[in-house]
Amino acid sequence: MDHSDYYPDTGTAGLNVLVASSEAHPLVKTGGLGDVAASLPMALRDLGHDARLILPGYPHAKKLVRELKPVMDLRMAGVVGNVQLYSGLLPDRDLPVYLVDAPAYFCREGNPYTDVSGRDWGDNPERFLLFCRVIAHVAMGLPSLNWRPQVLHCNDWQTGLAPALLRDQDDRPALVFTIHNLAYQGLFDRNTFDRLALPGSLWSVTGLEFHQRMSFIKGGLVFSDQVNTVSPRYADEVRTPRFGCGLDGLLRQLGGRFRGILNGIDYRIWNPADDPALPQAYDTEHVHLKGENKLALQTLFGLPRDENAFVLGHVGRLVEQKGVDLIIAVLPQLVAAGRVQLVMQGAGDRALEHALQEAAAAHPEHVSVFVGYDETRAHLIEAGCDAFLMPSRFEPCGLNQMYSLRYGTVPIVHNTGGLADTVVDASDAALAAGTATGFLFNDPNPDGLWYAVEQALRMRNEQPERWRSLILAGMHADLSWQASARHYVDFYAEAMAAREMLAHAATA
Ligand code: ADP
Ligand code: GLC
Numbered sequence: 001m002d003h004s005d006y007y008p009d010t011g012t013a014g015l016n017v018l019v020a021s022s023e024a025h026p027l028v029k030t031g032g033l034g035d036v037a038a039s040l041p042m043a044l045r046d047l048g049h050d051a052r053l054i055l056p057g058y059p060h061a062k063k064l065v066r067e068l069k070p071v072m073d074l075r076m077a078g079v080v081g082n083v084q085l086y087s088g089l090l091p092d093r094d095l096p097v098y099l100v101d102a103p104a105y106f107c108r109e110g111n112p113y114t115d116v117s118g119r120d121w122g123d124n125p126e127r128f129l130l131f132c133r134v135i136a137h138v139a140m141g142l143p144s145l146n147w148r149p150q151v152l153h154c155n156d157w158q159t160g161l162a163p164a165l166l167r168d169q170d171d172r173p174a175l176v177f178t179i180h181n182l183a184y185q186g187l188f189d190r191n192t193f194d195r196l197a198l199p200g201s202l203w204s205v206t207g208l209e210f211h212q213r214m215s216f217i218k219g220g221l222v223f224s225d226q227v228n229t230v231s232p233r234y235a236d237e238v239r240t241p242r243f244g245c246g247l248d249g250l251l252r253q254l255g256g257r258f259r260g261i262l263n264g265i266d267y268r269i270w271n272p273a274d275d276p277a278l279p280q281a282y283d284t285e286h287v288h289l290k291g292e293n294k295l296a297l298q299t300l301f302g303l304p305r306d307e308n309a310f311v312l313g314h315v316g317r318l319v320e321q322k323g324v325d326l327i328i329a330v331l332p333q334l335v336a337a338g339r340v341q342l343v344m345q346g347a348g349d350r351a352l353e354h355a356l357q358e359a360a361a362a363h364p365e366h367v368s369v370f371v372g373y374d375e376t377r378a379h380l381i382e383a384g385c386d387a388f389l390m391p392s393r394f395e396p397c398g399l400n401q402m403y404s405l406r407y408g409t410v411p412i413v414h415n416t417g418g419l420a421d422t423v424v425d426a427s428d429a430a431l432a433a434g435t436a437t438g439f440l441f442n443d444p445n446p447d448g449l450w451y452a453v454e455q456a457l458r459m460r461n462e463q464p465e466r467w468r469s470l471i472l473a474g475m476h477a478d479l480s481w482q483a484s485a486r487h488y489v490d491f492y493a494e495a496m497a498a499r500e501m502l503a504h505a506a507t508a
């Protein structure tokens with residue numbers, strides 16, 4: 001069966017899709033949203049659709065975009081300084097991108113959301129309202145662009161007001177909203193709502209109001225034609241009070257308008273056979289060469305060079321979600337286990353950064369930590385480790401476990417969200433069927449994690465053939481964007497049909 005049998009022709013050849021995001025690799029990235037926002041539109045273009053990206057004009061983005069040129073001045077009431085729309089191409093691929101250049105809002109040190117000390121920018125509501133206002137303009141087809149999207153695809157709370165602003169526009173595009181992480185909602189007080197001078201009608205439980213606060217994400221959930229999140233399991237989880245962050249009721253109400261579509265990964269960037277970050281390339285035929293990368297990783301991280309050591313790794317934002325405290329809690333067992341090493345890279349919560357640095361200082365032969373953000377190192381960690389730890393308490397999708405699979409690094413993950421949808425546990429049945437790719441544990445606590453690590457260590461040491469079959473099954477798994485991008489095309493078609501029905505109902 002080929003893909004065309006599985007995905008019926010939905011009559012959606014050559015769709016125009018505007019993807020709106022607050023980050024996109026390599027222009028600006030703090031996490032997986034950045035990867036997805038660049039690779040999904042590219043995958044859509046590969047399928048013959050005209051997908052384009054819109055992003056705030058951060059200084060770094062302006063520097064990196066190719067063929068950058070001003071498109072038009074946008075005169076907007078109540079905005080400080082000039083707002084200009086620029087167009088160009090991503091530096092590493094032919095993906096058109098629009099940048100919203102508003103220096104008073106987006107030209108500053110720090111990251112898209114926080115200042116250098118990690119504090120949220122106080123004017124984030126103004127910054128992302130402005131972004132949403134420009135998204136809404138572009139979505140309606142600015143004359144000087146000579147291009148008009150049939151679908152506006154918004155991502156996460158920073159873009160949530162765009163569907164709210166467009167809701168009553170005749171002739172608006174179909175609106176799709178993706179939740180990458182429900183824990184980040186863009187919540188602000190009533191004074192902020194008043195200060196933003198949004199239509200008063202939006203202050204309602206059927207609008208932006210959420211327990212007497214204003215919620216950006218609700219704009220996306222309430223006013224879009226279709227809503228999704230980034231894995232089927234997380235889509236089920238967020239419809240329960242445990243994972244729903246107070247929005248589970250609303251998500252349940254969306255019924256068939258809400259579902260999970262699994263992310264893919266970008267094989268152009270994450271490919272161990274052709275990755276400039278690796279001293280040694282390898283593929284499924286030459287997995288033994290992976291060991292060279294382990295030695296390079298140990299050298300880089302100042303750990304004893306030992307090809308037989310069992311090296312565990314982790315890369316990620318240091319936040320409660322990721323369960324890094326569980327990794328810290330199992331350190332005593334890990335260190336006692338003998339030739340085990342741990343390589344950690346991340347930045348975020350200052351207390352977790354310190355705890356990790358202290359652990360590295362206490363166990364220099366076993367633990368090494370890099371506090372900071374570094375893409376090249378992240379690639380080498382994926383290639384050089386034996387196993388990758390993701391004890392996330394919840395994980396909408398997670399990309400690192402998929403990068404690990406692709407790099408023949410066995411993921412050890414909590415049985416939740418996208419982790420559960422992408423890693424096949426090494427049960428006897430899955431091992432016998434040759435489908436097992438990693439280790440899943442059910443209880444997000446130190447015992448649960450340690451049990452899984454021990455299982456992995458034992459298999460690596462005592463059953464090398466089984467271990468090798470795990471590695472190869474992971475490397476062979478199809479994690480590409482191709483299938484997921486087709487799901488999005490179907491999803492866009494449903495959004496367009498829903499939008500049409502609404503328009504008919506309004507004129508009837
Ligand atoms: P999330 O989006 O919740 O942060 P994902 O697993 O989806 O989690 O994506 C994280 C992305 O960010 C991956 O590409 C990962 O490599 C990258 N990343 C996170 N922290 C760092 C870091 N300190 N250095 C390099 N890359 C990082
Ligand atoms: C979010 C989630 C992560 C997901 C990423 C991309 O940041 O935390 O699980 O992979 O978005 O969708």
